[in-house]
Amino acid sequence: MYLQDSFQRRFFRMNVQAPPRLLELGAQCLLRNEALAIMALEELPIELFPPLFMEAFAGRHTEALKAMVQAWPFPCLPLGALMQDHQPHLDTFQAALDGLDVLLAQEVRPRRWKLQVLDLRRKTHQDFWTLWSGMKVSVCSLLEPEPAQPMQKRCRVEAQAGLKPEQAPVEVLVDLCIKEDTLDETLSYLLKKAKKRGKLLHIRCQKLRIFTMPMHSIRKILKVVQLDSIQDLEVNCIWKLATLSRFLPHLGRMGNLRRLLLSRIHILPHTTPDQENCVNQLSAQFLNLPHLQELYLDSISFLEGRLHQVLRCLNTPLETLSITNCLISESDLTYLSQCPSVSLLKDLGLSGVNLTSLNLESLQVLIERTSATLQELDLDECGIMDSQFSALLPSLSGCSQLTTFSFCGNPISMAVLESLLHHTMGLSKLSHVLYPAPLESYEDVHGTLHLGLLAQLHARLKQLLCKSGRPSMFWVSASPCPHCGDQILYDTEPILCPCYLPD
Amino acid sequence: GHPWCRGCGGEALIYVKLISSDGHEFIVKREHALTSETIKTMLSGPGHFAENKTNEVNFREIPSHVLSKVCMYFTYKIQYTNGSKEIPEFPIAPEIPLELLMAVNFLDC
Numbered sequence A: 001m002y003l004q005d006s007f008q009r010r011f012f013r014m015n016v017q018a019p020p021r022l023l024e025l026g027a028q029c030l031l032r033n034e035a036l037a038i039m040a041l042e043e044l045p046i047e048l049f050p051p052l053f054m055e056a057f058a059g060r061h062t063e064a065l066k067a068m069v070q071a072w073p074f075p076c077l078p079l080g081a082l083m084q085d086h087q088p089h090l091d092t093f094q095a096a097l098d099g100l101d102v103l104l105a106q107e108v109r110p111r112r113w114k115l116q117v118l119d120l121r122r123k124t125h126q127d128f129w130t131l132w133s134g135m136k137v138s139v140c141s142l143l144e145p146e147p148a149q150p151m152q153k154r155c156r157v158e159a160q161a162g163l164k165p166e167q168a169p170v171e172v173l174v175d176l177c178i179k180e181d182t183l184d185e186t187l188s189y190l191l192k193k194a195k196k197r198g199k200l201l202h203i204r205c206q207k208l209r210i211f212t213m214p215m216h217s218i219r220k221i222l223k224v225v226q227l228d229s230i231q232d233l234e235v236n237c238i239w240k241l242a243t244l245s246r247f248l249p250h251l252g253r254m255g256n257l258r259r260l261l262l263s264r265i266h267i268l269p270h271t272t273p274d275q276e277n278c279v280n281q282l283s284a285q286f287l288n289l290p291h292l293q294e295l296y297l298d299s300i301s302f303l304e305g306r307l308h309q310v311l312r313c314l315n316t317p318l319e320t321l322s323i324t325n326c327l328i329s330e331s332d333l334t335y336l337s338q339c340p341s342v343s344l345l346k347d348l349g350l351s352g353v354n355l356t357s358l359n360l361e362s363l364q365v366l367i368e369r370t371s372a373t374l375q376e377l378d379l380d381e382c383g384i385m386d387s388q389f390s391a392l393l394p395s396l397s398g399c400s401q402l403t404t405f406s407f408c409g410n411p412i413s414m415a416v417l418e419s420l421l422h423h424t425m426g427l428s429k430l431s432h433v434l435y436p437a438p439l440e441s442y443e444d445v446h447g448t449l450h451l452g453l454l455a456q457l458h459a460r461l462k463q464l465l466c467k468s469g470r471p472s473m474f475w476v477s478a479s480p481c482p483h484c485g486d487q488i489l490y491d492t493e494p495i496l497c498p499c500y501l502p503d
Numbered sequence B: 001g002h003p004w005c006r007g008c009g010g011e012a013l014i015y016v017k018l019i020s021s022d023g024h025e026f027i028v029k030r031e032h033a034l035t036s037e038t039i040k041t042m043l044s045g046p047g048h049f050a051e052n053k054t055n056e057v058n059f060r061e062i063p064s065h066v067l068s069k070v071c072m073y074f075t076y077k078i079q080y081t082n083g084s085k086e087i088p089e090f091p092i093a094p095e096i097p098l099e100l101l102m103a104v105n106f107l108d109c
Helices: A007-014 A020-030 A034-040 A046-058 A062-071 A091-106 A126-134 A139-143 A150-161 A186-200 A215-223 A241-252 A273-288 A307-311 A331-338 A361-369 A386-396 A414-424 A451-467 B037-044 B062-078 B097-109
Strands: A117-119 A169-174 A176-178 A201-204 A207-210 A232-240 A259-266 A294-300 A320-324 A347-349 A376-377 A404-406 A432-435 A474-480 A487-491 A493-494 B017-021 B024-031 B054-056
Touching: A020 A034, A020 A046, A020 A386, A020 B062, A020 B097, A034 A062, A034 B097, A046 A062, A046 A126, A046 A139, A046 B097, A062 A091, A062 A186, A062 A414, A091 A169, A091 A241, A091 A493, A169 A176, A176 B037, A186 A215, A215 A241, A241 A259, A241 A273, A259 A307, A259 A376, A331 A361, A361 A386, A404 A474, A414 A432, A451 A487, A451 B054, B024 B062, B037 B054, B062 B097
Parallel strands: A117 A169, A169 A201, A176 A207, A207 A232, A232 A259, A259 A294, A294 A320, A320 A347, A347 A376, A376 A404, A404 A432, A432 A474, B017 B054
Antiparallel strands: A474 A487, A487 A493, B017 B024
16 A cells, blocks of 8 residues: 555545645645755645645655755654554655755855754554644754654764764664564665765664564665664574574674573584583673563573573673573572562563472572562463462562563463462562462363362452452453463453454 | 724725735725735734725735736635636746745735
């Protein structure tokens, strides 16, 4: 679906019938003669640039667009906000980038060159275009680029302080999602420009998502991105450890990374010295990530027995640690309970990590250590048995900041649930508990969930909540649908899985 | 009293006079002129503008060939808003769009 009409024309068609504003009509008329429009840019008041640009973009007046980018009178051009509803025509997007290119090709920067940042992110500056086309507002307030994290700003200032003012690069802000073998055409064009203009055009990418794509293609892209702009990285490929090691040097240069998610990295069944090297390489990268706050390790097959090895180079306190769908050993848990980086955790997740045959004393210690800060605890699908769970209760009762506790998919009995309820009564911030249907709600050997029994047991828990003065605490039972495995939630009434409902 | 107003002294005047930079006077219905947010503000503000008292507005920077087009737009806008008729194109001669845009920028319409 391509943008054929201007913002306002679309808006008017959807609502009460009304003619377009004279501003829009005038802009359209001006653009009909592109040469004239381009000449007019010299005298155009700056408040007219945004509505004229919108019309040029919508009407695909590529020459005018090119000229307008060069003459843009504000420090920031939030092009992404214009593209958020649909993909722009390739030629329109290219025209905008070509305009930037012409600007950068100039040896001497003209005095009136204001453009510093081209923001391609879809969700930022959303008000910019509607405000400018609808009303006049004071020039200053809207024009600053999105406030950067303090660290980033400082780095950028430092980097630019050394350069002469004319050489400060133009920044293109974009969130990247790299997947499949072929790149989106607009992205390819952007990367081509970046490669061509080198130091003059910096691609700053705050959020990077990497899906399955050949490593050499990924590396080509990473070479033209300012790696220190990346704050949020998700790697969701099925990589062999060896492939990961080719990615690691790039990871090491993402000095401002705050959030890292690594998912589905495998190791061959028999360990080799090479593979041990790779693990050490990965762990060494953490030395280069002094701002890391959130770490998600999902489905990492080499983690078992190596948690110490992987996390030992973390030199900052984490806010979030989530280890999911992995196997871990008792020594791993012991390490975790002593790891210096977890003492200030707000969010701990171990879902899908089988703990049935492990001694959970270390988990108890870990919960105690984090009791002053822990807000969210996720122990779903851990196979925790009654006795193990009971041992955790005293440490849980000390978690004064806890708001959410989720532990579905564990074989817990009603008695232990009631005990948990009593232990958590005093936690004033605890508002949401997701608990597994207790063992007593399953009938017969086959383990079929009996909704009637669950209803009774749930009602009993609700009663206890009320009696203890916490009626508004939200205790919801969640169990997998026997048909499809999705979660069915139960609170007062079952919220049934769609596959139960008639078509 | 003014020949072009229904009644003076307390009654709302239904016409206003818009004067271009080159001295041409355009008499339009007040309701039409209110299409321009700027004119609306000028005419309804609490006595800040001299225009308020005489229902005349002087546009020292808008020439007549532009102001006439603006007045035509007022009519066009009122005629086709909330109507069920198909909205026709509003013709703008190719010589004037830039000046028109500058005027529209000021008038906010």
